[in-house]
Amino acid sequence: xxxxxxxxxxxxxxxxxxxxxxxxxxxxxxxxxxxxxxxxxxxxxxxxxxxxxxxxxxxxxxxxxxxxxxxxxxxxxxxxxxxxxxxxxxxxxxxxxxxxxxxxxxxxxxxx
Amino acid sequence: xxxxxxxxxxxxxxxxxxxxxxxxxxxxxxxxxxxxxxxxxxxxxxxxxxxxxxxxxxxxxxxxxxxxxxxxxxxxxxxxxxxxxxxxxxxxxxxxxxxxxxxxxxxxxxxxxx
Numbered sequence: 001x002x003x004x005x006x007x008x009x010x011x012x013x014x015x016x017x018x019x020x021x022x023x024x025x026x027x028x029x030x031x032x033x034x035x036x037x038x039x040x041x042x043x044x045x046x047x048x049x050x051x052x053x054x055x056x057x058x059x060x061x062x063x064x065x066x067x068x069x070x071x072x073x074x075x076x077x078x079x080x081x082x083x084x085x086x087x088x089x090x091x092x093x094x095x096x097x098x099x100x101x102x103x104x105x106x107x108x109x110x111x112x
Numbered sequence: 113x114x115x116x117x118x119x120x121x122x123x124x125x126x127x128x129x130x131x132x133x134x135x136x137x138x139x140x141x142x143x144x145x146x147x148x149x150x151x152x153x154x155x156x157x158x159x160x161x162x163x164x165x166x167x168x169x170x171x172x173x174x175x176x177x178x179x180x181x182x183x184x185x186x187x188x189x190x191x192x193x194x195x196x197x198x199x200x201x202x203x204x205x206x207x208x209x210x211x212x213x214x215x216x217x218x219x220x221x222x223x224x225x226x
Contacts, residue, residue, distance in 0.1 A: 034213045043116075043202045043217025044155070087154060091213045100213060101171075102147075102154030 004088045009107040018075045020106050022088030025069050033064060033071045036087045038105070044087060048073070075108075083110045115139065116218035118203050123223045125197075133188045133221045135203030142207070144186035145215065148172060149200040158201075161186055190223065197225045 005023040012018045024033070032051055036044040048055055050062040050071070061074040075082060085105040116137045125131045137144065143162045147155040157170030161180040175194025180186055186205075190197045200222050204215040 032213060041200070041220065041222070043204065043220055044215075045217070046214040049213055089213070100145075100155070100215065101157070104152070104154050 004090055004103050006086075006088050006103065006106045008104065009109065011109050011111065012078055013111050014079055015077050018078050018082075018108060018110075020073045020075075020086055020088075020108070021070055022073070023070050024088070024090045027068050027090055028092060031068075031090045031092050033062065033068075034089045034091060034100070035060070035062065035073045036089065036100075036102075038085045038087065044102075047086075078108075078110045080110050080112060082108065084108060116203060116205055116216055118201075118218035118221050120221060121219065123221055125223070125225050127225055128192045129225075130192060131190050131197075131223065131225075133190065133201055133203075133223070135186045135188065135218060136184055137186075137203075137205045137216075137218075138184060139205055139207070139216060140183070141205035141216070142183070143205060144180065145204045145206075146170075146176075146178065146186070146188045147202045147204065149202060149220075155202060158188065190225075197223060199223060 034049045035047040037047050038044040048060050048062045052064050055062045063072045085107050087102050087105040089100050119134045145160040146158040149155045156172050158176050159170050159178045161167035164183050167178050167180050177189045200220050202220045203218045206215045
C-alpha cells in the first residue's frame with residue numbers, strides 16, 4: 001500500500017482558499033487518490049476521489065500532476081465549519097481488498 | 113432516511129468481558145467495514161466484508177471477531193483477548209468497492225474498558 005505524507009496541521013482564516021498537499025511517492029499505476037474529512041467524535045466523510053489531472057465537485061477540487069506522486073486538495077473560501085481533520089488516502093483497485101488505509105491526517109483550523 | 117446506525121454511542125465494560133458493537137445499514141450496500149481510531153490517530157482497519165457470509169481480516173484483527181449473516185448487519189465482538197480495547201470504533205459501508213472508494217461511516221461507538 002502506498003504511504004502518504006501530509007502536513008500535521010494548517011491554519012487559515014474565513015474566506016481564504018486552503019490547499020492541502022499530500023505526497024505519495026510510491027503510488028502504483030492503478031491506485032486512486034481519495035480525500036476524507038472528519039469532525040471530532042464523528043465518522044469520516046468522503047470529499048473527493050481522483051486518478052489524474054483535476055477533479056472538481058461542489059465542495060472541493062483535487063489537483064493531481066502528471067507523475068501522480070502528489071496531490072492537492074483545494075477548499076475554496078473556507079468557513080469556520082471547515083475546521084476538521086483531512087485525510088489523504090491512496091487505494092488500489094488491484095487487490096481484493098477495498099478497505100482504506102488512513103494516515104494521521106492534516107488538522108485544519110479556520111479562524112474568524 | 114438511509115444511513116448507518118451504530119449502537120450504543122458510549123459503552124463501558126470491565127476488563128475480561130466480551131462486548132458486541134452493533135452496526136446496521138439500510139443503504140443496500142454490499143461491503144461493510146470496521147475501523148478503530150485511537151486519540152489523535154487515523155483509522156485502522158479491523159475487519160471487512162464484501163458480501164454476506166464472507167469477511168476478511170484487516171490490519172489489526174487480533175482480539176476481534178465479526179459475522180455477516182445479513183446484508184444489513186455487521187456486528188463486531190471485542191473479546192477479552194484484545195489487549196487494549198478502549199477506543200472509538202467506526203463502522204462503514206460502500207456500494208461498489210470495485211469502482212469507488214466512497215465509504216459511508218456511522219456515528220461511531222466509544223468503548224471504554226476498565
